Amino acid sequence: MREERRERGTADDAAQRRVGPYVLERLLGEGGMGEVHLARRADSPGGPPVALKVLRARLARDPGFLARFRREVAAARKVDSPFVVPLVDADTETAEPWLATAFVPGPTLADVIRSSGPLTEDRLREIGRALAGALEDIHAAGLVHRDLKPSNVLLHPDKGAQVIDLGIARALDGTRLTATGLVVGSAGYMAPEQLTGEGGSPASDVFALGAVLAYAATGRHPFGGGPAHRVGHRTLTEEADLDGVPDALLPLLASCLVKDPAQRPAPRRIRDVLAGSPGSRSPDPPGLRSPLRPRRPRRPRRCRWARDRRPPRRSRTRTGLPAPLPRPLPRRPRPRPYPRPPRPAGSSAAGSCSSPQCWPSFSRAP
Template sequence: MSEPLLPTDPASIGGHRLLARLGAGGMGVVYLGRTESGSLAAVKVIQSEFADEPEFRARFRREVEAARRVSSPWAVPVTAADPDAAAPWLATAFVPGPSLEEAVRRHGPLPVRSVRVLGRMLAAALSEVHAAGLIHRDVKPANVLLAVDGPRLIDFGIARAADETAITSTDLVIGTPGFLSPEQAEARGAEMGPASDIFSLGGLLAYAATGHPPFGTGTADALLYRTVHDEPDLSGIEADRSEGSDDPDNPEDSELPALLRRCLAKDPADRPTAEHLGAVLLIEDAVPEGGRIDWLPEDVVRSIADRSAEMLALPDIEPTVSDAPADEEPASPSRRRLLVLASGAALALAAGGTAAWAVLRDDDTPAKPTARRWAIGVQADLSGAQRTAGRAQEQGARLAVEQFNARRNKPFELTLKTADDGGTAGRAPAAARKLIQDADVLAVLGPTNDQTAHAVLGAYDEARLPLLCVSAGGLVLTRNEYRSFVHCRPSDAALSLPMTVYLLRQNAALRPGLLQDRTAQTYAQETASINAMMLRQMGSPAYPRVIPAGTDDMGPVVADMLRAGISSFIYAGYAPGAATVARELAAAGFDKPRLSSQAVIDPAFLEQAKEAAEGWVLTSSFVDPAAVPGSAPFTAAFRKRYGAAPGYYAAEAYDAVNLVLQELVKATKAGRPPRRQELAGLLRKSRYKGITKEFSFKPEDGTFAGWGIFLHQVEGGRFRFLGAAPSEV
């Protein structure tokens, strides 16, 4: 997906007229560019703060040299570059299709035949990479773009020559956890060779065939450990014996799961070469000379076509700071509104997100100036699966804004602007763009879940627009060093901390059972990892079990845990799985402490578990406002405004907006609030006592620094709020 250029973006780079932004990351920005001949290119430009650092410039120069040495129809070619420019840049041929990661996330796993064709073409690309004396070192789904005629391998940013000394430290893990090889995971640089890329390719193909990474999800440390010690999870791949195999007694050469296991062998010597892998996969998928292979499902092909149509419909060239002509003849004001940049001061304001607009009427009579209404934005799921939580946040935020506007001595008026992302990562960027491009929006509350938050954090950070999350909670949200993110709740992993304390207080931590349900992916991994660590540190190691995603029959694993003599039970996963486990435990007569975290505080748990849910204790980052004495005025105001009791997250959203208002009022001068960038810094340094918790943050990364964890228990078929969770034994 492309985004408009920002006012501070350059107009051109190395003869490429810039048309739009394709993305931004830690090292730089990627633009959609057009050459004088009309061809399109993806132009990657290093950020200025890195360009002067010799290590970054050397790495970028190495990327250029590496990419130029690879010649393959399945690798994106370099078309131009200047690693020695003041702002080093690299241009590659533009591929409008989605990445493999995006295609699988949106449309599900690919058919076996598609995976085989994908593997053959990428093996051919890696064969060229290795023939050039290079190791790619970051073969992953996000680095493969899909086109109708085949995939394209991209991003040689961490590739290095096999016979050269790496610039990076020998004990530094390079690559993407979950798709790197065991030798990468253990930073065994001397052992890294072409076989490392084959392991990563095996993981990529496993992801394409199953829809999940072969070593699960979770924290980087957990992924690295499983890569080195665990067998890959290839569940969901049907056996695919090729017809016409010359060696029917050797299933490793004809069945995709067995072939992937060879690629994912822990010992590099046991993996096939790229040439051998390509030859094996060539058996049934040879392409006629001059012909074309239909290798992708229809829905993915349709997605490629839609993306191509969208990206190739070139946007109008937006004026930028560096190329706005001073003597350009303005269009007639009677035909359209004009953006007036009357002076250098106004230009600076526009760059900071507070553009000055002059609206002229059709009769050319200047309108009377009116007081500007600044805004708080809400990006939330207002129409999707989590719309109950999203709407509660929107209502709590709106109540806070309305109460602010009712003050007598307010420094300015505020309004609330919403953007519905439907709770999906696909819709989230457009919703964020709506709020980012509105210069009146000073801060944004949301999004509702981790997937949507992860999809837009980079965009909000690029715009330096403060983003306050009260419901999304994964550790992955703070993995990057975002500058404008403010996490208004403890992480999902932190919600596991009180469970050990609770069990110790109940004298039920002698042998706790810990079940990780991989259906919940990262959420379950974080919950299980923290619980296992805490219990071990407190001298009560858990009896752990892990079940594959989609497991319906929980009976065998529950029976095994009961035979092991567990004295309590912790479930790491979502509400439907918890309900299934609850019924199994109840049928076995197990009534000892049973715990889980806030994903299970869901009506589905009560409906599906019924009486078996009684007694379960659950941790959360939110309160039940009706059960908190200090929130009585809020609850009454909410009922008066909306005719119903506030739902979960309504009070947290109300608090977060009042936190923003506190800092806005303190920093407002002459009726003008602080700029976005300044407000982000102020919020990270702030302290605020709300009705739900005390808010404070780590200034360096915006993570929540308070406690703010609560307990709920199922009683009488409902969730009863117990209050703050214990933090000390």
């Protein structure tokens, strides 16, 4: 870190430093890939300023990072959207690669939330429409952002919210812009499929959009803070904290943050819902019903072939209880056995026959 600061030098030295056709004025920030400076063209000092990102010297010698930087430039050139900060110029073949984007004279969404607190519902709708439009244009260019978070959203005083940092974008054709097996993104804003290694998709950006709007509405990270592995575990196993989100936006944000990517709405649908266009209602996520849409009773489906198989309907009494079952029929009495005549006196049990034909006949004496 000290060597890099020595390379950068003091602020006065940076003011005289020149990168390509631009003269650096002051340092705006630092990132994982390099430094961002406010710069102007040397041939037009009064021209519009740009945000010039310079790749670090040690990373410029790494072929992997250099390839990632070149892909960032190629991805930024593909996107043409009023909701994405445009690329002005770039040079990836020099010893000190750099790229210049339009300078946005405004804070990030994260800075605004930290200083002023949660946003109002009207402001949330405005920012949400801009972010959904940015994702729609990024996906139309065949890319996935994969790192949408509050610090990557700049608030222009005239143009509104704009998205920056396409450095870890991934092409929809399957071209990987990062190393295989590397989890790319920010904890708390990565979709569950990104955490499990399935990769990013347009639905992953929708998940990040829902997390960004939830943070802007509540001032809290939707899956809490702490170490990245704990936040990732809560993202996989727990539901997002949406306490404090306006009731009108609660179903929409909940549908963006569902675990199943197939159940998340498309950016176009999100824009329509936030714009309040007629006929577009907030989508209902599983287990959560919109307060604006009454639940209609479901009518049972009837099939002709199943009419005879349906059980007979029981009549109900006035109390609503089913009618009692009919009483069982009384049991028929068992038939009595044939009466056996008495055994005559003097007869023995041995050799006697029990059949009536063997019984002795008694006759009256004359």
